[in-house]
Amino acid sequence: MKKTWSTLGFNKPMHNACFAWVLFEQYVVTNQVEPDLLRAAFTMLSEVENDVKKSNRDETYMKILSSMLVVMQNWAEKKLLNYHEYFNRGTIGGIDNLLPLGILSTKILAECRRIETEEGKKADVKVSDSSGNRIDHYIRSSMKNAFARINDNVKNATMGGRGEAYENLLQLAKETEDLAAQERELFSPILKKWHTTAGSIAAVTLHQCYGEVLKQHLAGTKMLNSEIVGVLQRAAKLEKVLVQMVVEDFDECGNGGKVIVREMMPYEVDTVTIRLLGQWIDERLKKGKKLLLSAKKTETWNPKSKTELYAHSAVELMALIKETVNDFFEIPVGVTEDLILDLAEGLEKIIEEYIIFVASCGSKQNYLPALPPLTRCNQDSMFSRFWKRASPCGVRVEDMHQLMTTKYQHPSPSTSIGTQCLYVRLNTLHYLITHIHSLDKTLAVSPRVLSRSRLSSCKQNVTSFSYFEQANQSIQSACEHVSEVAAYRLIFLDSSLVFYESLYAGSVTSSRLRPTVRILKENLTVLTTILTDQAQALAMKEVMKASFEAFLMVLLAGVPSRIFNRSDYEMIEEDFDSLKRVFCGIPEDVIQKEAEKAEGVISLIGQSTEQLIEDFSIVTCETSGIGFIGIGQKLPMPPTTGRWNRSDPNTILRVLCHRNDRTANLFLKKSFQLAKRNL
Template sequence: MDKAHLQSQSLGRHSELIDTIRVQMQISEVMDLCMRQKLMQFATRKLCDRIDIPQISLGLLNSIFKSDFVHEKSYMQWKYRQANILEEVLYSFVNLKTAERLTIKSSLAKIRNTKEWDFIMPPSERAEVLLAMKEVASKLASVPGQFGIHDETCYWTAGYHLNIRIYEKLLFGMFDVLDEGQLIEEADEILMLIKLTWSTLGINQRMHNVLYGWVLFQQFVGTDEATLLEYAILEVQQVLSTEDIDGKEEQYMNSLVCSRVFNGKEIKLSLVEAIFFSMSIWCDSKLLDYHLHFSKKLDNFKTVMTLALAVGFITSSEGGEIKLTKTNGLDEIAAKKLKTYIQKSIEAAYSRVAATMDLESKLERTHPLAMLANELRLIANRELTVFCPILRHWCPEAGMISAMLLNQLYGERLKPFLKGVMSLSEDVKLVLPAADMLDHDLTQLYSSVCKDHGSVHPFDQDFDHYEIWEISRPIILDWVIAQHGRILEWTGRAFDLEDWEPLSSQQRQAVSVVEVFRIVEETVDQFFGLNLPMDITHLQALLSVIFHSLDTYLQKVISELVEKSYLFPPAPSLTRYKEMVIPIAKKKLVESTPLDEKVNNKLNELTISKLCVRLNTLQYIQKQMRTLEDGIRKSWALVRPSANQRWTKEESLENLEESSMMSSESIDELFATTFNIIRDTATDAINKICDFIGTKVVFWDLRDSFLFRLYRGNVEDARLDSVLPHVDTVLDRICDLIDDALRDLVVLSICKAALEAFVWVLLDGGPSRAFSDSDIPMMEDDLNMLKDLFVADGEGLPRSLVQKKAEFAEQILSLFALQVLFTHG
């Protein structure tokens, strides 16, 4: 019961698979039913005899008529197909006698004659025609096979072209009709059914492998489904790995001769060789321009290369004989072929790019040589990252070959251009960096073989570098020198136009300094934007330009100040003291210098707000110097050395490290020399202006309210409390104008000047001031008020600092007190 059930299930599954094959081969249900019925009838009559293709075709022609088809066109196609099958199997039979050949020929002519066969000829005559052909077919079927293989018939060799096409058609039926890149789910089961045709079609395992591989390969070519190519390679490898093949089967396989025309010559090949030959031709056509065919299908490249090496290469002997030569992938034949692939692919890729350069460069508004170099860099990068890692499995020097060829092809166009380079023209700025980048990339590609072998030297002296460094080095220096004059001129113009008003409440520096840094940064950007190889000489030239530009600006700022001595009022004529009279006073007292009109005009122009803007400008320079230095350092770190500066084979790693360290130290020293001097100059200028601003505020701007009013007539009526609001107002204004980082420095300067003014009143006050012992406490209180003003309840200067600056004034007051005590003593 279970056995019967299993048999029923098996038959049901068998029927489903047959129906799947019908659908896959796009045979209608009506036609399929008709054929099955006729074949079943034919099979019952031939139970004891072996069935072959001619008998099947004759049997179908005898039992199927025009009336069995819905459309006449379908019938005609079917009938002609049967006639063609019979002609190919019977008429081309080698041992066919002349009379038999004539019988076959005339019979086929009658079958193909639609009017005679389907309308005029009665059924009896059609039967006689088919019977005559059947007798010839039966006679041929009785001829023993040539090689003595089990189940062999003469039709294995006589009709092998047809057998192979039928078998191919069956194998193609395993692919999904809706997605030809995929095998259907039932493929394995259907393949088992297809193998049942082996004895009829003369197929053995090796033939199956090569034909199935061929079908998979063709399907890959049509669909570009990479998995199919991998399956095809597996079948090819099985064909190649077949060992101990039966001698009879080998003779049989070799007898299946195929012919094809290659380069105008007809070549005779065995079936396996013919299929491998076709695969090799296709692989050749793709690999000879792998940049075109695999740049967007990178995964396919290695697979196609594997297939090409498996099936062998087409070679030609000195005598002109063309044959398929096997290779193990590592021999001289493979190396030579792979070198050809590399050379031809590079040449083809170059030709494609070069052909469009002139037109595209016009559209892109760039130089053709620059665009060509950029395109060749893409090719070199694909070689380095995609193709060479695969090619080096079989051709270790792949990168060297492609790099040298690209170098040569571009060099032929570049060298005439280089001969005409005299300066950094716009064309030169476009071409030289692009050519140098290409040279750099080609060097990487060339030296990749060294990396694969573990060498620490990524550069080889044999590589012929373009003379970018030799040409660009002097013209870069010329360009930097030219920028020097331009920047100095621009700096002078910007300074002359400066009115020393702040840019805004947020940007309190002068317009001119922003403009100076803009032009400096623009020059720096242009310098590094050249994107050319440089050395420390170029950096030194750039930093020299920056130094002279900023130093010139700083000197101009400082030169607009006047000496502090012009700010002090002259000592009253009746003042008779000398420094030695007051031994406690170790500080030098203020000295006055007479004013002239020019100095007076300068002082009037140096208002508090303009001085504050100058200070803010100097502070801005300090900040921008840090940013500028960091930017230049980072940009310099990205600068490529010239080919002459790069590693060579002879250099040891120790020498390289030592050279690199010395270079780094030299660069650090260069930066320090340039930027530290500017910083120091700016710092000195800040200190000088701060010192000046305090003196000017007190001794010039507040001269009337402070120097000439304090204690004038008598102390009690001219106390400091009437002066302090003026000082406080100035302080508030300065704090609104000055950069926060400079506030305490400026306030301290005013504090010092105010204390000096207090001392000046005490010592240089002249005949309008006279102090008694009762005045000392009031003056001490005033001094404390002055100190408190600058301490500002902890929000101003540190009390200890103010106290230190007030020591001299306190000593003077102490001296006054001692003198009073002495008088009463």
């Protein structure tokens, strides 16, 4: 054969190159069924590699060789860059023969390009001569192509709905895991001969591919649900499998493995889950705030039904909150205590805002009558006595008041619609108490909470921990406020005609408390009919306090129609005892504590005018800080505090203003120049 080289114009390098080409071409045209031809072509390429390194290189030879190598490289890399499509379990041996040829042809071609560059001829293509780099490139390319195919197949198998997108991701994760298993079993053992981190490269590439798809899907996801949780959990499982593939390569690849691991950006499933769960909480809280805003615009405080005497808005709000808590724990993820506290805090703010709305019903000051100016009685004046003598058959002042109050002797129950609405508000607050307790229990005992360290710490500091502690405190304050407002409305507005306006009008004997007691009992029956059992005790106590307040105002601020004599004391005391008996359902010690102030004021009516004046002078000097009154000095006018008690100088002064005798009249005129009362 060598004898023909000179005839053909060949030399050994040219022969080696052409022979390698013939072997390669023969392998291709015979349908690649003779692996020996490919191995022989590789052997000849090894000779070509040595020839290229020699200095006496012919230009024609280099052109022919480069063209030949480009074809061989393109053919080999077409398969190697997509080896998952061209090789399977039955043909896996082919890759073991193809890899050496592809890598060597690339290496020789790189050397040819380098030579051309040195000789001033720029190469059209830059080719790396690193076999490791080429293997890395083959693995990444083939893995990406294989992943793209299974992704397309999964998409084509469904219609692409939102629910099907979740199924697609689950199926894609499964097939990605199968692809990783195939890589580890079939291809990695061969590829590791050329690149020790072949398995890690494949795992990292698949991890990145699935991560991109997962990221795109989650980008349009704002709330967490069971489908998304399933996808995230499946992604976490896939990630664990791929990480294990990388770990298995660590012993063989050394520092190279660490470099590969840095490319593996974690899916951060837990972080994503927490973020989406936080967004889910925010979205549910927005619904609660929207419902609260609607309630503020539409709530009328009419009972939901005859058996459910509380606001409809409270039922809707607590139903939404209960649904939120139940749905929260239905999400199949381990919930951290911080998330529980975040959810509870958000719900508590909504509940507290609703409590403020329920308690926004004014104050007792809206119903208290204005205090009339202080005046002095004048019924025993000389003019009054002259009028009585001149008109022996005329109508007495007492008779006039008797006629005025006759229409109040047989009044009807007087619980207004507005007061009944306040009762509905009070029932609503107690409805909240019951459901908040249930919510507290649900949050505290859920088995899905991963850790309760902070909760345990809280329990060590307080006797009973509650997620809604602030709301519970707000409800208690709101119950007290609404009960107080309802009581003062009932007594000072609804019952004003039979209580503050008519009791003792004209004289004590002509307008006793009995009609007022009867109406009060009937109104309390209405109260117990509307209010729930839990709300009745506090409401009844507040009605008692308001009644005692009204009784005192009759005695101390009942001008101009009230005048009292010392002899009225026993009747007034008897009436007050009757008033206390109306509230017999309240514990005796509670009644006595609230009645103590009123009884002290009533006792002043039984004192002589002289004693009242003396007590008033002493107390006024003590409270004003002047010590004693000198010659020519006058007592200062005590301020009106509204806190009636027998030691208050303003209270004693008001008793004197209502005292129907000459001594009191002269004292008030001399000390304070009080005007006469217009009767």
